[in-house]
Amino acid sequence: MDFDSLRCFTAAADTLNFRAAAKQVGLSPGAFSDRIRRLEEELGTRLFDRTTRRAHLTAPGHRLLPHAMQLLADIDACRRVANTEEANRPYTLTVGTRYELGVSWLAPALTDLRLTRPNRRIHLNMGDSPELLERTRNGTIDATVTSSRLADGTLRYATLHAEDYAFVGTSQEVDGPDDVRDLTLVDISEDLPLFRYLLDALPDGRPWPFAHHAYMGGIAAIRVRVLAGDGVAVLPRYFIQPDIDARRVRELLPGQPLHRDAFRLVWRAHHPLEEALLELAEELRGLPLK
Structure with a gap:
């Protein structure tokens, strides 16, 4: 089975829009659609019902999705284990935050965060929470620190700190x-x-x-x-x-x-750097709010 086609499938299941998913995986819309078509032919079933604007998973598509995600995660883990250089490969994360929290907490933490992982560079993007969450959904930024209440299946989060x-x-x-x-x-x-x-x-x-x-x-x-x-x-x-x-x-x-709330690190589902975001969340839990 073509693993790149599986990555296209999970991207389409995430965005429910072939054009947006093609951009996410770095393919032209035509090449992306061809990948999905070949995967459907190989499996002998239709994975998406498409309209001019949206795509929707079929029942076989829903059944395939968790297995495809697990398989791709296992493949990525195998690559990291086999290639010690992968752990040290440079990468960049852009994290959104509201202004006050960015100035008082996240910006001062950047020096310590850089020392713990010298191969990681973190940029901050400040704004209000609704705008930052939309940027997170569409991939303009990688994640957002927010206490906004979430009811969105396209987003994943890790709790950082209780907020009183x-x-x-x-x-x-x-x-x-x-x-x-x-x-x-x-x-x-x-x-x-x-x-x-x-x-x-x-x-x-x-x-x-x-x-x-x-x-x-x-x-x-x-x-x-x-x-x-x-x-x-x-x-x-x-x-x-x-x-x-x-x-x-x-x-x-x-x-x-x-009532209490909580600060959360929020990112879009199936983010290619999800493991790195979970590691960042763990580090941020160790930094007291101020």
């Missing part, structure tokens, strides 16, 4: 929803993604009637507003804890646990 949150302000007194009528809630956007870590932890579902809302687009700008006394906010604990310790801000509702 704190509800903070300066001199404000807040014991519940009735105490916020004169206050401003500062958050990333109007869907209140940070404040929901508090709302989702409360049992009664009561509305919080803030006088105003301010949307800053990122946690660094939120912190500036909170430190200035211009509002209250839910912020990642790793980010705001130094201000709590220095008494520049204080926790509101200190006895109320907030």
